[in-house]
Each structure stands twice: as structure tokens, then as C-alpha cells.
Amino acid sequence: GDSVTQMEGPVTLSEEAFLTINCTYTATGYPSLFWYVQYPGEGLQLLLKATKADDKGSNKGFEATYRKETTSFHLEKGSVQVSDSAVYFCALSPSSGNTGKLIFGQGTTLQVKP
């Protein structure tokens, strides 16, 4: 079945460091791919998305490119801030049987220190 795998956390960085959180997926066809962010004590909110191969999603300085050949959707940011500390989830929406279901990775905790 479809699945999403994220790098293990926690990831600890100093402010202004470069961030990469790896995400790979297994799915048939061409799923849509998402990154969600969860701040402490809150629900998830959409950070960015890409719906077809080679699309680049971007928001708030974060970027991710849909790579069909490597089945990856890695999240990057050039310079992180303390306020970026959160849990980040990679997710996919299967291309078939469209019900809007999302399949999530296990989440990666990011801690940014001043």
C-alpha cells in the first residue's frame, strides 16, 4: 500500500542554519504531496503542496520539489528561525479512489536554538 517515510528526529539546529527534512514515498500513479506543520499544542496546518512531478511548493521560506524519479519531496529552508520549531509531517493523497484521504509520515521534530 501507499506509504510515507520521513527522517528520524529530533533535528536540532542553530538559528540561521540550513534545514533539510527528507521525505520519500511509495505510491502508485501520481499522488499529490504535502508538508504540514504542527506547532506546540495546536492542530496541523498546511505548509506547502505539489500536485504533479517537478512542481515546487513554497511558503514562508520553505520549499519542496516533487521528484518522481526518486519518489521524494524533501523540505528545505535556507535560514531557520526559533519560531520554526515545530513538528513537520510529510503526507500524500493517493491518485486513485479520490476521497481526500491523506497518508502521513511519522513526523520530524525541529528544534531551533538561538
Add this chain to the structure above:
Amino acid sequence: NAGVTQTPKFQVLKTGQSMTLQCAQDMNHNSMYWYRQDPGMGLRLIYYSASEGTTDKGEVPNGYNVSRLNKREFSLRLESAAPSQTSVYFCASSEMAVGEQFFGPGTRLTVL
């Protein structure tokens, strides 16, 4: 707009007790979802409702029931709570079958 609201925020149950988690959205979305979040396992889909009047099982439906009361409301019921159901429960909604899901703030449930 309140978005997606959930009640209660916290709940402690004893094994065997029942309860209903409430969810409502004010965005006129067609689809609604219930997830549970457990450490190291991401979010797993319990049940979903693609449209008013329909419900379907997700990845982990055992021990739960749902009701799509109307377009706004989607409740999750635990008939006989078990310690394995200790988790954080999130409700979400979306307008389209493939698109952004909007999440509520969650309900933290502990079953003793």
C-alpha cells in the same frame, strides 16, 4: 470563522466507559475526517466522510463509530474505551477530494 472546532479539549476515561468526541466546521466543506496521533506514528485515519450522508472506514477503525450528523458536524464515538485508545484525536475537513485539509485543535484522551 472558527474553522474546525473540537470538544472536549481533554478527557480522562476509565476502561469500559463510553464517550463521543464532537467536531464541527463552518467552512461548508463536503469531506470530514477523524485521525489519531500517537508518538512516532504520525496521524492515522480512523474514519472519514466524503460527503454528507456517507461514512467509510480508514486505517484504524476498530473500536470506533462515527456519525455525520449534517454537513457541519462529524462525531466520533468510543463505545467501550480501552487503554490502547489513549491518544490525541484530530478532526479535519476539506472542500475537495484532493486538497488542503483544515485541522481542529485536537482532543487529548487518556483511558485508564
